[in-house]
Amino acid sequence: MKVIVDQHKCVASGQCVLTAPEVFDQREEDGIVVLLTETPPDHLMDDTRQAAILCPAQAIWVAEQEKQEGEQ
Protein backbone atom coordinates (compact mmCIF):
# COMPACT_ATOMS: atom_id res chain seq x y z
CA MET A 1 0.00 0.00 0.00
CA LYS A 2 1.27 3.44 -0.92
CA VAL A 3 -0.25 6.71 0.27
CA ILE A 4 -0.32 9.90 -1.80
CA VAL A 5 -1.58 13.28 -0.60
CA ASP A 6 -2.43 16.39 -2.59
CA GLN A 7 -1.58 19.40 -0.44
CA HIS A 8 -3.28 21.72 -2.94
CA LYS A 9 -6.62 20.00 -2.44
CA CYS A 10 -6.30 19.66 1.33
CA VAL A 11 -8.66 21.91 3.33
CA ALA A 12 -6.85 21.40 6.64
CA SER A 13 -9.73 19.59 8.28
CA GLY A 14 -7.48 17.28 10.27
CA GLN A 15 -9.80 14.30 9.78
CA CYS A 16 -6.84 12.23 8.58
CA VAL A 17 -4.89 12.97 11.77
CA LEU A 18 -7.90 12.09 13.92
CA THR A 19 -8.21 8.79 12.05
CA ALA A 20 -4.58 7.75 11.50
CA PRO A 21 -2.26 9.92 13.63
CA GLU A 22 0.73 7.67 12.91
CA VAL A 23 0.43 8.31 9.17
CA PHE A 24 -0.69 11.95 8.90
CA ASP A 25 0.10 15.24 10.58
CA GLN A 26 -0.86 18.85 9.91
CA ARG A 27 1.49 21.77 9.26
CA GLU A 28 1.63 24.07 12.25
CA GLU A 29 0.97 27.33 10.40
CA ASP A 30 -1.96 26.44 8.12
CA GLY A 31 -3.02 22.90 9.03
CA ILE A 32 -2.26 21.45 5.59
CA VAL A 33 -1.67 17.69 5.61
CA VAL A 34 1.82 16.27 6.05
CA LEU A 35 2.43 12.63 5.17
CA LEU A 36 4.53 10.97 7.86
CA THR A 37 5.02 7.73 5.94
CA GLU A 38 4.28 6.81 2.35
CA THR A 39 4.14 3.12 3.12
CA PRO A 40 2.35 2.53 6.43
CA PRO A 41 2.85 -0.85 8.12
CA ASP A 42 0.11 -3.47 7.84
CA HIS A 43 -1.56 -2.73 11.17
CA LEU A 44 -2.23 0.87 10.07
CA MET A 45 -3.73 0.00 6.68
CA ASP A 46 -7.37 0.07 7.79
CA ASP A 47 -7.01 3.41 9.54
CA THR A 48 -5.20 4.83 6.52
CA ARG A 49 -7.92 3.67 4.12
CA GLN A 50 -10.54 5.10 6.46
CA ALA A 51 -8.71 8.46 6.46
CA ALA A 52 -8.76 8.50 2.66
CA ILE A 53 -12.50 7.81 2.67
CA LEU A 54 -13.28 10.45 5.29
CA CYS A 55 -11.11 13.26 3.91
CA PRO A 56 -13.68 15.92 2.99
CA ALA A 57 -11.44 17.26 0.23
CA GLN A 58 -10.58 13.89 -1.33
CA ALA A 59 -6.94 14.84 -0.95
CA ILE A 60 -5.68 11.36 0.01
CA TRP A 61 -5.20 8.38 -2.30
CA VAL A 62 -4.29 4.89 -1.30
CA ALA A 63 -2.70 2.86 -4.08
CA GLU A 64 -3.24 -0.79 -3.25
CA GLN A 65 -0.16 -2.86 -4.16
CA GLU A 66 -2.06 -6.11 -4.70
CA LYS A 67 -4.43 -4.55 -7.18
CA GLN A 68 -1.68 -2.91 -9.19
CA GLU A 69 0.13 -6.24 -9.50
CA GLY A 70 -3.11 -7.99 -10.40
CA GLU A 71 -3.82 -5.49 -13.13
CA GLN A 72 -0.44 -5.69 -14.75
Place this chain on the structure above:
Amino acid sequence: MKRIVIVGVSAAGLTAAETLRRRGWDGHLTLIGDEPHPPYDRPPLSKQILTGDWPAERAVLRSPQDLARLEADLHLGQPATALDVAGRRVHLGGGESIGFDGLIIATGVVPRRLPGSDLAGVHVLRTLDDALALRAALLTGPRVVVVGAGFLGTEVAAAARTMGLEVTVVEPEPVPVRRPFGERIGALVADLHRAHGTRLRCGIPARRLRSAGGRVTGVELGDGTALPADLVVLALGATPATGWLTGSGLRLADGVVCDACCRAAPGIYAAGDVASWPNPHFGTRIRLEHRMNATEQAIAAAGNLLGDATPFAPVPYFWTDQYDTKIQAYGVFPPDADLRVISGDPSNGRFTAAYGHQGVVVGVLGWNAPRELRTLRRLVVERARWTAVTDAGPCPPPTVDRWWQSTRPRTLGVHS
Protein backbone atom coordinates in the same frame (compact mmCIF):
# COMPACT_ATOMS: atom_id res chain seq x y z
CA MET B 1 -31.27 -8.20 -0.36
CA LYS B 2 -30.54 -8.56 -4.06
CA ARG B 3 -31.17 -5.10 -5.54
CA ILE B 4 -30.20 -1.73 -4.08
CA VAL B 5 -31.01 1.59 -5.73
CA ILE B 6 -29.29 4.83 -4.77
CA VAL B 7 -30.89 8.10 -5.91
CA GLY B 8 -28.51 11.07 -6.07
CA VAL B 9 -24.96 10.42 -7.29
CA SER B 10 -22.90 13.03 -5.51
CA ALA B 11 -20.84 12.97 -2.31
CA ALA B 12 -23.38 10.99 -0.30
CA GLY B 13 -24.74 8.70 -3.03
CA LEU B 14 -21.30 7.79 -4.30
CA THR B 15 -19.98 7.09 -0.81
CA ALA B 16 -23.00 4.91 -0.06
CA ALA B 17 -22.31 2.88 -3.21
CA GLU B 18 -18.65 2.46 -2.37
CA THR B 19 -19.49 1.48 1.19
CA LEU B 20 -21.83 -1.29 0.02
CA ARG B 21 -19.15 -2.74 -2.25
CA ARG B 22 -16.37 -2.35 0.30
CA ARG B 23 -18.52 -4.22 2.78
CA GLY B 24 -18.68 -7.09 0.31
CA TRP B 25 -22.28 -6.68 -0.80
CA ASP B 26 -22.31 -8.05 -4.35
CA GLY B 27 -25.93 -7.63 -5.41
CA HIS B 28 -27.37 -5.56 -8.24
CA LEU B 29 -26.62 -1.86 -7.70
CA THR B 30 -28.30 1.01 -9.58
CA LEU B 31 -27.29 4.67 -9.26
CA ILE B 32 -29.66 7.37 -10.47
CA GLY B 33 -28.55 10.99 -10.82
CA ASP B 34 -30.24 13.86 -12.63
CA GLU B 35 -27.03 15.72 -13.46
CA PRO B 36 -25.32 14.76 -16.73
CA HIS B 37 -21.79 15.00 -15.28
CA PRO B 38 -19.88 12.25 -13.53
CA PRO B 39 -19.90 12.89 -9.75
CA TYR B 40 -17.98 15.99 -8.66
CA ASP B 41 -17.36 17.83 -5.42
CA ARG B 42 -19.27 21.00 -4.51
CA PRO B 43 -17.07 22.91 -2.01
CA PRO B 44 -14.56 23.94 -4.70
CA LEU B 45 -17.38 25.42 -6.83
CA SER B 46 -17.64 28.61 -4.74
CA LYS B 47 -13.88 28.75 -4.27
CA GLN B 48 -11.27 27.44 -6.72
CA ILE B 49 -13.67 26.87 -9.63
CA LEU B 50 -15.22 30.33 -9.36
CA THR B 51 -11.90 32.14 -9.16
CA GLY B 52 -10.41 30.01 -11.93
CA ASP B 53 -7.67 28.56 -9.72
CA TRP B 54 -8.81 25.08 -10.74
CA PRO B 55 -10.11 23.78 -14.04
CA ALA B 56 -13.51 22.08 -13.68
CA GLU B 57 -11.95 18.59 -13.99
CA ARG B 58 -10.18 18.99 -10.65
CA ALA B 59 -13.50 18.86 -8.82
CA VAL B 60 -14.33 15.40 -10.23
CA LEU B 61 -14.72 12.88 -7.41
CA ARG B 62 -13.74 9.62 -9.12
CA SER B 63 -11.86 8.45 -12.17
CA PRO B 64 -13.85 6.53 -14.81
CA GLN B 65 -11.99 3.37 -13.65
CA ASP B 66 -13.09 3.89 -10.04
CA LEU B 67 -16.68 4.36 -11.19
CA ALA B 68 -16.49 1.23 -13.33
CA ARG B 69 -15.15 -0.74 -10.36
CA LEU B 70 -18.48 -0.16 -8.59
CA GLU B 71 -20.13 -2.47 -11.12
CA ALA B 72 -23.29 -0.43 -10.94
CA ASP B 73 -25.91 0.54 -13.49
CA LEU B 74 -25.25 4.24 -13.70
CA HIS B 75 -28.13 6.41 -14.87
CA LEU B 76 -26.85 9.96 -15.29
CA GLY B 77 -28.89 12.89 -16.53
CA GLN B 78 -32.05 11.07 -15.49
CA PRO B 79 -34.15 12.26 -12.53
CA ALA B 80 -36.12 9.98 -10.28
CA THR B 81 -39.66 11.33 -10.43
CA ALA B 82 -41.61 9.15 -8.00
CA LEU B 83 -41.20 6.47 -5.36
CA ASP B 84 -43.59 3.57 -4.82
CA VAL B 85 -42.77 2.39 -1.31
CA ALA B 86 -45.16 -0.58 -1.20
CA GLY B 87 -44.34 -1.74 -4.74
CA ARG B 88 -40.59 -1.20 -4.13
CA ARG B 89 -40.02 0.79 -7.33
CA VAL B 90 -38.37 4.08 -8.31
CA HIS B 91 -39.86 5.80 -11.36
CA LEU B 92 -37.60 7.73 -13.71
CA GLY B 93 -38.22 10.78 -15.91
CA GLY B 94 -38.09 8.75 -19.11
CA GLY B 95 -41.00 6.54 -18.02
CA GLU B 96 -38.85 3.61 -16.95
CA SER B 97 -39.08 2.23 -13.40
CA ILE B 98 -36.55 0.27 -11.38
CA GLY B 99 -37.34 -2.21 -8.62
CA PHE B 100 -35.40 -2.45 -5.38
CA ASP B 101 -35.12 -4.34 -2.12
CA GLY B 102 -33.10 -1.54 -0.52
CA LEU B 103 -33.07 2.19 -1.31
CA ILE B 104 -30.77 5.04 -0.30
CA ILE B 105 -32.03 8.58 -0.87
CA ALA B 106 -29.20 11.09 -1.40
CA THR B 107 -30.79 13.84 -3.49
CA GLY B 108 -29.33 16.82 -1.59
CA VAL B 109 -30.93 20.26 -1.70
CA VAL B 110 -31.98 22.84 -4.28
CA PRO B 111 -31.34 26.59 -3.99
CA ARG B 112 -34.14 28.93 -2.96
CA ARG B 113 -35.00 31.63 -5.46
CA LEU B 114 -36.86 34.95 -5.54
CA PRO B 115 -39.83 35.76 -7.75
CA GLY B 116 -38.47 36.93 -11.08
CA SER B 117 -35.21 35.05 -10.74
CA ASP B 118 -35.43 33.77 -14.31
CA LEU B 119 -34.10 37.16 -15.46
CA ALA B 120 -30.83 37.25 -17.38
CA GLY B 121 -27.99 38.11 -15.00
CA VAL B 122 -29.51 36.31 -12.01
CA HIS B 123 -27.55 33.32 -10.75
CA VAL B 124 -27.71 30.63 -8.09
CA LEU B 125 -24.82 28.32 -7.21
CA ARG B 126 -25.32 24.66 -6.53
CA THR B 127 -24.12 22.70 -9.54
CA LEU B 128 -21.01 22.63 -11.69
CA ASP B 129 -23.00 24.15 -14.54
CA ASP B 130 -24.10 26.97 -12.20
CA ALA B 131 -20.47 27.60 -11.26
CA LEU B 132 -19.21 27.66 -14.85
CA ALA B 133 -22.02 30.00 -15.92
CA LEU B 134 -21.36 32.29 -12.97
CA ARG B 135 -17.61 32.34 -13.62
CA ALA B 136 -18.13 33.22 -17.27
CA ALA B 137 -20.43 36.07 -16.25
CA LEU B 138 -18.01 37.34 -13.59
CA LEU B 139 -15.29 37.54 -16.23
CA THR B 140 -17.27 40.23 -18.06
CA GLY B 141 -16.55 42.61 -15.14
CA PRO B 142 -20.07 43.19 -13.80
CA ARG B 143 -21.17 45.09 -10.70
CA VAL B 144 -22.15 42.21 -8.42
CA VAL B 145 -24.84 42.07 -5.74
CA VAL B 146 -25.01 38.93 -3.61
CA VAL B 147 -28.33 38.42 -1.86
CA GLY B 148 -27.80 36.47 1.36
CA ALA B 149 -24.75 36.43 3.63
CA GLY B 150 -24.65 32.82 4.77
CA PHE B 151 -21.62 30.68 3.97
CA LEU B 152 -22.37 30.43 0.28
CA GLY B 153 -23.10 34.15 -0.19
CA THR B 154 -20.01 35.25 1.70
CA GLU B 155 -17.80 32.77 -0.19
CA VAL B 156 -19.14 33.93 -3.54
CA ALA B 157 -18.61 37.57 -2.52
CA ALA B 158 -15.04 36.82 -1.49
CA ALA B 159 -14.34 35.01 -4.77
CA ALA B 160 -15.84 37.82 -6.87
CA ARG B 161 -13.95 40.46 -4.90
CA THR B 162 -10.73 38.47 -5.32
CA MET B 163 -11.37 38.74 -9.06
CA GLY B 164 -11.30 42.53 -8.60
CA LEU B 165 -15.03 43.13 -8.98
CA GLU B 166 -17.26 45.61 -7.23
CA VAL B 167 -19.29 43.50 -4.80
CA THR B 168 -22.16 44.29 -2.42
CA VAL B 169 -23.75 41.75 -0.10
CA VAL B 170 -27.33 42.23 1.12
CA GLU B 171 -28.48 40.45 4.28
CA PRO B 172 -31.57 40.91 6.48
CA GLU B 173 -29.72 39.82 9.64
CA PRO B 174 -27.53 42.45 11.34
CA VAL B 175 -24.30 40.57 10.50
CA PRO B 176 -23.26 37.80 8.05
CA VAL B 177 -23.39 34.10 9.06
CA ARG B 178 -25.32 35.05 12.22
CA ARG B 179 -27.62 32.07 12.20
CA PRO B 180 -24.85 29.47 12.18
CA PHE B 181 -22.22 31.26 14.25
CA GLY B 182 -23.85 34.05 16.23
CA GLU B 183 -23.47 37.81 16.53
CA ARG B 184 -19.83 38.13 17.49
CA ILE B 185 -18.30 35.81 14.93
CA GLY B 186 -20.66 37.40 12.40
CA ALA B 187 -19.22 40.82 13.26
CA LEU B 188 -15.71 39.50 12.62
CA VAL B 189 -16.77 38.08 9.27
CA ALA B 190 -18.38 41.43 8.40
CA ASP B 191 -15.18 43.25 9.13
CA LEU B 192 -13.14 40.74 7.17
CA HIS B 193 -15.27 41.50 4.13
CA ARG B 194 -15.16 45.27 4.61
CA ALA B 195 -11.40 45.14 4.95
CA HIS B 196 -11.26 43.50 1.53
CA GLY B 197 -13.41 46.17 -0.05
CA THR B 198 -16.64 44.18 -0.20
CA ARG B 199 -19.65 46.33 0.70
CA LEU B 200 -22.19 45.00 3.16
CA ARG B 201 -25.80 46.09 3.53
CA CYS B 202 -26.85 44.14 6.61
CA GLY B 203 -30.08 44.50 8.54
CA ILE B 204 -32.18 45.17 5.43
CA PRO B 205 -33.97 42.49 3.45
CA ALA B 206 -33.96 42.49 -0.33
CA ARG B 207 -37.49 43.28 -1.48
CA ARG B 208 -37.35 42.51 -5.19
CA LEU B 209 -35.23 42.44 -8.30
CA ARG B 210 -35.32 45.33 -10.75
CA SER B 211 -35.02 44.67 -14.43
CA ALA B 212 -35.16 46.16 -17.89
CA GLY B 213 -35.68 44.23 -21.11
CA GLY B 214 -35.51 40.85 -19.36
CA ARG B 215 -32.17 41.63 -17.68
CA VAL B 216 -31.60 42.34 -14.03
CA THR B 217 -30.57 45.93 -13.33
CA GLY B 218 -30.52 45.99 -9.57
CA VAL B 219 -31.86 44.88 -6.23
CA GLU B 220 -34.48 46.89 -4.37
CA LEU B 221 -34.12 46.80 -0.61
CA GLY B 222 -36.75 46.86 2.12
CA ASP B 223 -36.12 50.55 2.80
CA GLY B 224 -36.86 51.44 -0.82
CA THR B 225 -33.26 52.09 -1.85
CA ALA B 226 -31.93 50.26 -4.89
CA LEU B 227 -28.51 48.79 -5.54
CA PRO B 228 -27.56 48.84 -9.20
CA ALA B 229 -26.27 45.49 -10.44
CA ASP B 230 -25.30 43.76 -13.68
CA LEU B 231 -25.17 40.42 -11.96
CA VAL B 232 -27.12 39.15 -8.94
CA VAL B 233 -26.27 35.98 -7.06
CA LEU B 234 -29.09 34.55 -4.96
CA ALA B 235 -27.65 32.78 -1.93
CA LEU B 236 -30.83 32.42 0.08
CA GLY B 237 -30.29 28.95 1.40
CA ALA B 238 -31.63 25.72 0.01
CA THR B 239 -34.52 23.33 0.44
CA PRO B 240 -34.28 19.52 0.49
CA ALA B 241 -34.77 17.92 -2.94
CA THR B 242 -37.77 15.85 -1.93
CA GLY B 243 -40.26 16.90 -4.63
CA TRP B 244 -40.02 13.45 -6.23
CA LEU B 245 -41.04 11.85 -2.92
CA THR B 246 -44.32 13.74 -2.63
CA GLY B 247 -47.13 11.23 -2.31
CA SER B 248 -44.78 8.33 -1.56
CA GLY B 249 -45.95 8.15 2.04
CA LEU B 250 -42.46 8.85 3.42
CA ARG B 251 -42.51 11.53 6.10
CA LEU B 252 -41.16 14.80 4.71
CA ALA B 253 -40.54 17.82 6.93
CA ASP B 254 -37.44 19.86 6.17
CA GLY B 255 -35.99 16.79 4.46
CA VAL B 256 -36.60 13.07 4.64
CA VAL B 257 -37.53 12.35 8.25
CA CYS B 258 -35.37 9.45 9.46
CA ASP B 259 -34.83 7.64 12.73
CA ALA B 260 -31.51 7.64 14.60
CA CYS B 261 -30.20 5.01 12.16
CA CYS B 262 -30.99 7.19 9.08
CA ARG B 263 -33.94 4.95 8.24
CA ALA B 264 -37.02 6.51 6.64
CA ALA B 265 -38.99 3.26 6.22
CA PRO B 266 -38.10 -0.45 6.23
CA GLY B 267 -35.25 -0.91 3.74
CA ILE B 268 -35.25 2.82 2.87
CA TYR B 269 -32.51 5.10 4.17
CA ALA B 270 -31.43 8.70 3.54
CA ALA B 271 -28.05 10.44 3.77
CA GLY B 272 -26.44 13.81 3.20
CA ASP B 273 -28.05 17.23 2.83
CA VAL B 274 -31.53 15.74 2.28
CA ALA B 275 -31.72 13.70 5.49
CA SER B 276 -33.07 14.80 8.85
CA TRP B 277 -32.42 12.57 11.86
CA PRO B 278 -32.22 12.74 15.64
CA ASN B 279 -28.54 12.94 16.53
CA PRO B 280 -28.18 10.98 19.79
CA HIS B 281 -24.99 12.85 20.72
CA PHE B 282 -26.79 16.20 20.95
CA GLY B 283 -30.28 14.87 21.65
CA THR B 284 -31.81 16.97 18.84
CA ARG B 285 -33.10 16.33 15.36
CA ILE B 286 -30.77 17.92 12.80
CA ARG B 287 -30.23 18.17 9.06
CA LEU B 288 -26.74 19.19 7.98
CA GLU B 289 -25.54 20.74 4.74
CA HIS B 290 -21.89 19.92 5.37
CA ARG B 291 -19.49 18.09 3.12
CA MET B 292 -18.09 15.91 5.89
CA ASN B 293 -21.56 14.81 6.92
CA ALA B 294 -22.39 13.62 3.41
CA THR B 295 -19.58 11.06 3.62
CA GLU B 296 -20.12 10.04 7.22
CA GLN B 297 -23.87 9.70 6.95
CA ALA B 298 -23.63 7.75 3.70
CA ILE B 299 -21.28 5.26 5.36
CA ALA B 300 -23.70 4.94 8.27
CA ALA B 301 -26.84 4.64 6.13
CA ALA B 302 -25.30 2.03 3.83
CA GLY B 303 -24.05 0.05 6.83
CA ASN B 304 -27.47 0.18 8.47
CA LEU B 305 -29.14 -0.95 5.27
CA LEU B 306 -26.83 -3.97 5.41
CA GLY B 307 -27.97 -4.65 8.97
CA ASP B 308 -25.68 -2.71 11.33
CA ALA B 309 -28.55 -0.98 13.16
CA THR B 310 -26.10 1.57 14.61
CA PRO B 311 -27.39 5.03 15.53
CA PHE B 312 -25.59 7.76 13.58
CA ALA B 313 -24.16 10.11 16.23
CA PRO B 314 -21.40 12.19 14.67
CA VAL B 315 -19.84 15.40 15.88
CA PRO B 316 -20.50 17.57 12.82
CA TYR B 317 -17.56 19.29 11.09
CA PHE B 318 -17.78 22.27 8.77
CA TRP B 319 -15.35 24.69 7.17
CA THR B 320 -15.60 27.81 5.05
CA ASP B 321 -12.92 29.81 3.22
CA GLN B 322 -13.29 33.58 2.99
CA TYR B 323 -10.42 35.34 1.21
CA ASP B 324 -7.40 33.81 2.95
CA THR B 325 -9.24 33.11 6.19
CA LYS B 326 -10.32 29.60 7.08
CA ILE B 327 -13.12 29.17 9.60
CA GLN B 328 -13.71 25.63 10.86
CA ALA B 329 -16.16 24.29 13.38
CA TYR B 330 -17.10 21.11 15.21
CA GLY B 331 -20.44 20.53 16.86
CA VAL B 332 -23.73 22.42 16.84
CA PHE B 333 -24.33 26.14 17.40
CA PRO B 334 -27.66 26.97 19.02
CA PRO B 335 -28.57 30.66 18.64
CA ASP B 336 -28.68 31.19 22.41
CA ALA B 337 -25.29 29.54 23.09
CA ASP B 338 -22.56 31.38 25.00
CA LEU B 339 -19.30 32.07 23.19
CA ARG B 340 -15.87 32.21 24.75
CA VAL B 341 -12.45 32.63 23.20
CA ILE B 342 -10.15 29.80 24.26
CA SER B 343 -6.85 30.53 22.58
CA GLY B 344 -5.32 33.20 20.41
CA ASP B 345 -6.81 36.60 19.84
CA PRO B 346 -9.49 37.70 17.38
CA SER B 347 -7.67 40.99 16.93
CA ASN B 348 -4.70 39.29 15.30
CA GLY B 349 -6.64 36.93 13.12
CA ARG B 350 -6.01 33.58 14.76
CA PHE B 351 -8.10 32.19 17.58
CA THR B 352 -10.28 29.36 18.80
CA ALA B 353 -13.58 29.70 20.64
CA ALA B 354 -16.06 27.41 22.37
CA TYR B 355 -19.85 27.50 22.42
CA GLY B 356 -21.65 26.52 25.60
CA HIS B 357 -25.29 25.54 25.83
CA GLN B 358 -27.20 24.24 28.85
CA GLY B 359 -24.00 23.79 30.81
CA VAL B 360 -21.97 21.80 28.26
CA VAL B 361 -19.64 22.57 25.36
CA VAL B 362 -21.66 21.95 22.19
CA GLY B 363 -19.34 23.50 19.60
CA VAL B 364 -15.82 24.75 18.97
CA LEU B 365 -14.73 27.13 16.26
CA GLY B 366 -11.31 27.89 14.84
CA TRP B 367 -10.35 31.03 12.92
CA ASN B 368 -7.14 30.28 11.01
CA ALA B 369 -6.28 27.75 13.71
CA PRO B 370 -6.72 24.25 12.26
CA ARG B 371 -4.40 22.33 14.55
CA GLU B 372 -5.57 23.94 17.77
CA LEU B 373 -9.16 23.36 16.75
CA ARG B 374 -8.51 19.68 16.17
CA THR B 375 -7.30 19.30 19.74
CA LEU B 376 -10.37 21.13 21.05
CA ARG B 377 -12.76 18.76 19.27
CA ARG B 378 -12.61 16.47 22.30
CA LEU B 379 -14.44 19.13 24.37
CA VAL B 380 -17.47 18.49 22.16
CA VAL B 381 -16.98 14.73 21.98
CA GLU B 382 -16.74 14.48 25.76
CA ARG B 383 -19.53 17.02 26.34
CA ALA B 384 -17.17 18.92 28.61
CA ARG B 385 -18.77 21.05 31.31
CA TRP B 386 -19.08 24.69 30.29
CA THR B 387 -17.60 25.70 33.63
CA ALA B 388 -14.38 23.91 32.65
CA VAL B 389 -14.07 26.47 29.87
CA THR B 390 -15.28 29.53 31.78
CA ASP B 391 -13.19 28.77 34.87
CA ALA B 392 -10.04 28.64 32.78
CA GLY B 393 -9.38 32.33 33.50
CA PRO B 394 -10.44 35.60 31.96
CA CYS B 395 -10.61 35.61 28.18
CA PRO B 396 -10.76 38.68 26.01
CA PRO B 397 -14.06 38.96 24.13
CA PRO B 398 -13.77 38.85 20.33
CA THR B 399 -13.09 42.38 19.24
CA VAL B 400 -13.49 43.74 15.77
CA ASP B 401 -10.22 45.00 14.45
CA ARG B 402 -8.48 45.60 11.17
CA TRP B 403 -5.55 43.29 11.82
CA TRP B 404 -5.66 41.73 8.35
CA GLN B 405 -4.78 44.96 6.60
CA SER B 406 -1.45 45.17 8.35
CA THR B 407 -0.56 41.50 8.59
CA ARG B 408 -1.38 40.09 5.20
CA PRO B 409 -0.32 41.24 1.76
CA ARG B 410 -3.27 41.95 -0.51
CA THR B 411 -3.40 40.74 -4.05
CA LEU B 412 -6.77 42.16 -4.96
CA GLY B 413 -7.60 44.19 -8.00
CA VAL B 414 -8.08 47.91 -7.51
CA HIS B 415 -11.58 48.83 -6.39
CA SER B 416 -12.76 51.70 -8.50
